[in-house]
Amino acid sequence: MSNNLSEQELVRRESLQKIKDLGINPFPAAEVKVNFKTTEFTSVEFLANLVKEIEKLKGVGAVKAKQIAALLTKNKFRVSALLEADLGLTEAIEFDAGVTHTATTLEEFVGGLRVAAMGDYKPEKFPEVHIAGRFMGQRGPFAKLQDSEGRMQLYIKKGTIGETEEEQLKINALVKQLHIGDFIGVKGYLFSSQTGEVSVHVQELNFLGKSLKPLPIVKRDKQGNIYDEFKDPELRYRQRYVDLTVNPSVKEIFLKRSKVIKSMRTFFDEKGWLEVETPILQPIHGGAAARPFDTHHNTLDMPLYMRIANELYLKRLIVGGFDGVYEIGKMFRNEGMDRTHNPEFTSMEIYVAYKDYIWMMEMVENCIAYIAQEVNGTLIAQVGENTIDFTPPYRRLSMYDSIKEYTGIDVSKMDEAGLRAICKQLHIETDNTMGKGKLVDEIFGAKVEDYLIQPTYITDYPIEMTPLAKKHRTEEGLVERFELFVNGKEIANAYSELNDPIDQRERFEDQLKLAARGDDEAMVLDEDFLRALEYGMPPTSGLGIGIDRLTMMLTNQSSIQEVLFFPQMKPEVNQQKEEEEVAE
RNA sequence: UGCCUCGUAGCUCAGUUGGUUAGAGCACUCCGCUUUUAACGGAGGGGUCGUGAGUUCGAAUCUCACUGGGGCAACCA
Numbered sequence: 001m002s003n004n005l006s007e008q009e010l011v012r013r014e015s016l017q018k019i020k021d022l023g024i025n026p027f028p029a030a031e032v033k034v035n036f037k038t039t040e041f042t043s044v045e046f047l048a049n050l051v052k053e054i055e056k057l058k059g060v061g062a063v064k065a066k067q068i069a070a071l072l073t074k075n076k077f078r079v080s081a082l083l084e085a086d087l088g089l090t091e092a093i094e095f096d097a098g099v100t101h102t103a104t105t106l107e108e109f110v111g112g113l114r115v116a117a118m119g120d121y122k123p124e125k126f127p128e129v130h131i132a133g134r135f136m137g138q139r140g141p142f143a144k145l146q147d148s149e150g151r152m153q154l155y156i157k158k159g160t161i162g163e164t165e166e167e168q169l170k171i172n173a174l175v176k177q178l179h180i181g182d183f184i185g186v187k188g189y190l191f192s193s194q195t196g197e198v199s200v201h202v203q204e205l206n207f208l209g210k211s212l213k214p215l216p217i218v219k220r221d222k223q224g225n226i227y228d229e230f231k232d233p234e235l236r237y238r239q240r241y242v243d244l245t246v247n248p249s250v251k252e253i254f255l256k257r258s259k260v261i262k263s264m265r266t267f268f269d270e271k272g273w274l275e276v277e278t279p280i281l282q283p284i285h286g287g288a289a290a291r292p293f294d295t296h297h298n299t300l301d302m303p304l305y306m307r308i309a310n311e312l313y314l315k316r317l318i319v320g321g322f323d324g325v326y327e328i329g330k331m332f333r334n335e336g337m338d339r340t341h342n343p344e345f346t347s348m349e350i351y352v353a354y355k356d357y358i359w360m361m362e363m364v365e366n367c368i369a370y371i372a373q374e375v376n377g378t379l380i381a382q383v384g385e386n387t388i389d390f391t392p393p394y395r396r397l398s399m400y401d402s403i404k405e406y407t408g409i410d411v412s413k414m415d416e417a418g419l420r421a422i423c424k425q426l427h428i429e430t431d432n433t434m435g436k437g438k439l440v441d442e443i444f445g446a447k448v449e450d451y452l453i454q455p456t457y458i459t460d461y462p463i464e465m466t467p468l469a470k471k472h473r474t475e476e477g478l479v480e481r482f483e484l485f486v487n488g489k490e491i492a493n494a495y496s497e498l499n500d501p502i503d504q505r506e507r508f509e510d511q512l513k514l515a516a517r518g519d520d521e522a523m524v525l526d527e528d529f530l531r532a533l534e535y536g537m538p539p540t541s542g543l544g545i546g547i548d549r550l551t552m553m554l555t556n557q558s559s560i561q562e563v564l565f566f567p568q569m570k571p572e573v574n575q576q577k578e579e580e581e582v583a584e
Numbered sequence: 585u586g587c588c589u590c591g592u593a594g595c596u597c598a599g600u601u602g603g604u605u606a607g608a609g610c611a612c613u614c615c616g617c618u619u620u621u622a623a624c625g626g627a628g629g630g631g632u633c634g635u636g637a638g639u640u641c642g643a644a645u646c647u648c649a650c651u652g653g654g655g656c657a658a659c660c661a
Contacts (some may be wrong), residue, residue: 007630008594008612043621076619093625132627137611140618158618178613194619201637216595217611219622227622235595236655246595289661336659429658441661465661483661539644542659570652 009213015177016210026210027122036129038145038152039198041121046196047073050117077114079106108468114192121191121198121428132185132208135178150547153199154186161205161279171205174266183213195566213260218246237567257551257563258376261328261372264348269365273324278313280306283521286313286526290333306332311468312529314351315497318540319532326350339559343568346547355541356496357480361457363545364492365392375554382551383487387451399444404460406448411440437464452485467507467523469495491550494543501533
């Protein structure tokens with residue numbers, strides 16, 4: 001434990017003791033009654049409602065209603081100010097007051113207007129509100145409380161909380177000890193302050209938990225300007241709990257991420273496909289081309305790998321007789337990190353029997369459109385400078401045609417030497433481990449990918465780079481595969497799955513040859529998977545979607561770290577030191 | 585892995601060609617105020633300037649190494 005406490009941390013520890021001295025447990029165990037969440041009801045809404053209420057009066061038009069509303073809010077709902085203003089409206093108000101609001105005095109009527117302007121948040125509707133959250137600052141008798149939904153104002157009037165004088169003094173003393181970030185629970189009733197903010201008039205106050213470290217203070221004004229924003233990425237990612245507490249927009253992203261996954265699951269479940277779980281610790285890291293994390297099982301004394309993909313296991317389940325299986329889960333790849341790669345990431349893979357990749361394209365665009373609609377309420381997404389339209393159908397373009405379209409070169413009939421020459425001409429670096437498929441992919445990656453902004457299927461890949469896909473039904477040297485590109489990034493990958501075990505064995509053997517050439521990401525041969533195929537697998541189409549990247553598109557984020565709660569980071573320095581000390 | 589760039593108070597940031605005791609706003613403490621709206625008034629406390637070495641009479645500032653972050657590239661379905 002650190003013994004270099006800052007001044008403010010010491011103050012809070014002293015405050016903790018003072019709370020104990022009051023006979024209050026600063027970390028009480030009992031369940032907290034909560035029957036209400038904060039509302040973002042603003043004074044802007046209040047004003048709009050107030051105008052509407054006033055417009056109901058006879059002889060008051062929209063313009064005058066606005067004038068009266070402004071007058072009332074500016075003068076704290078003082079009737080005298082209204083009368084002095086000489087707008088010639090007092091008769092109309094008095095008249096209507098008698099009819100519609102059963103008010104006997106102008107004061108009562110004006111008070112009624114204020115209550116009416118609270119819209120759905122009327123005191124009579126919420127006479128006993130229990131609300132809990134973090135205390136986020138106080139100004140005069142008004143405090144801010146923040147819960148999972150947002151912030152709301154509390155009215156804490158001195159000497160009104162507690163039945164006896166002794167209790168009241170105790171609460172006063174407690175309120176003095178509140179620091180930003182402390183958890184409290186209150187009971188009270190809703191009312192509107194004189195400026196029209198819906199607030200809780202506190203009648204009971206309970207201390208629920210002390211915050212010993214000061215939170216960063218971020219302030220926002222009504223124009224949406226942010227002051228003292230907590231924005232250092234290092235601090236935000238390392239202390240995501242702080243980020244989430246003080247930056248509501250961050251929470252929004254993760255709520256959307258959850259909706260992405262939930263709506264995708266709903267879409268598949270409604271089609272009757274089965275959600276499954278397959279091993280994360282695998283003896284053979286199959287199903288993709290990537291370096292794995294390796295580990296070791298002590299009891300079995302065997303190496304194990306964190307999965308780089310789950311494809312081969314899901315296909316085994318299709319062999320076993322399921323019509324459709326899908327899995328949403330983490331994959332692990334021991335490779336570089338940047339704004340679109342994290343060592344662990346979330347993928348969804350789905351396999352559906354008796355379908356092909358043509359069918360899959362239609363399924364994917366419907367699925368993504370459904371998700372976009374559920375998450376954002378629209379099929380249009382703004383991603384950086386680009387406006388993406390997820391409305392199906394999406395453009396379909398073969399890989400060779402796409403290269404022809406963006407470079408003017410037809411590479412479809414070229415051999416490895418020819419491709420190498422083209423790469424040189426286009427200033428694309430190559431090396432000897434690259435086969436024909438890889439070379440085509442390099443050209444595509446360098447000259448086409450970035451320009452695929454609107455959702456586009458790139459179809460029919462060279463066979464060399466796709467050992468698990470079925471050979472194309474008509475085109476020699478190609479496989480039935482597509483990738484979906486959006487905003488220049490790949491977000492989905494699908495095949496007509498290879499179900500011929502003899503062909504599959506040959507493809508694995510080709511991969512072994514690539515590995516021998518030095519390609520350390522070539523696939524490994526999985527004998528048990530081949531055995532499964534030998535028992536027979538129906539024609540099947542499979543699909544993988546990168547959940548993180550899809551979420552990035554739907555939340556307009558350019559970094560994967562912004563859509564992961566806890567992106568991978570190097571250890572903090574002091575933590576490293578402590579570990580070294582422990583080791584010594 | 586290469587190049588560029590940043591690291592100053594709890595947070596966000598100033599800090600001049602190297603020159604007294606390193607500043608501001610918020611936050612914090614005390615006093616006043618108690619229907620306020622990012623920021624009420626007054627007073628006050630708080631910093632091994634990322635770490636270590638070097639140059640210098642003198643380093644937050646210049647040099648080197650290390651460390652962590654970010655960007656670009658490379659790598660990566």
